[in-house]
Amino acid sequence: MVARETVTLSVEGREVQVEVVRQPRHLGGSQAYWRCPKCEALRSHLYVAGNELACRCCHKLDYRSRHVLHPALTRAAKLRRALNAPAGILAPLPARPRNVWPVVKASVARPIVNT
Numbered sequence: 534m535v536a537r538e539t540v541t542l543s544v545e546g547r548e549v550q551v552e553v554v555r556q557p558r559h560l561g562g563s564q565a566y567w568r569c570p571k572c573e574a575l576r577s578h579l580y581v582a583g584n585e586l587a588c589r590c591c592h593k594l595d596y597r598s599r600h601v602l603h604p605a606l607t608r609a610a611k612l613r614r615a616l617n618a619p620a621g622i623l624a625p626l627p628a629r630p631r632n633v634w635p636v637v638k639a640s641v642a643r644p645i646v647n648t
């Protein structure tokens with residue numbers, strides 16, 4: 534059985550009625566979902582953007598992690614800059630400078646990817 538109730542929220546000083554749907558879980562209990570006022574899909578979270586309450590899809594919100602490089606790539610680029618190497622993960626590294634091998638070795642020898 535699905536229980537439904539309506540909650541009145543204040544969004545930017547304006548009252549918005551949002552339906553809450555409680556669905557039974559397999560191992561007992563229930564889980565509550567918001568019904569998006571815009572697309573009427575059941576969502577765990579609703580967001581306020583532009584004075585409007587809606588789900589992530591309706592607001593076309595995106596995850597920051599989709600646009601951030603992998604930490605290993607960021608670190609590799611930082612090491613390349615330190616070595617004055619051309620940008621690009623596949624670009625060749627410059628020849629080893631004489632008499633600075635211990636410093637270069639220590640900075641390059643650290644693992645880039647932690648598994």
Ligand SMILES: [Zn+2]
Pocket residue numbers: 569570571572573574587588589590591
């Ligand atoms: Zn929506």
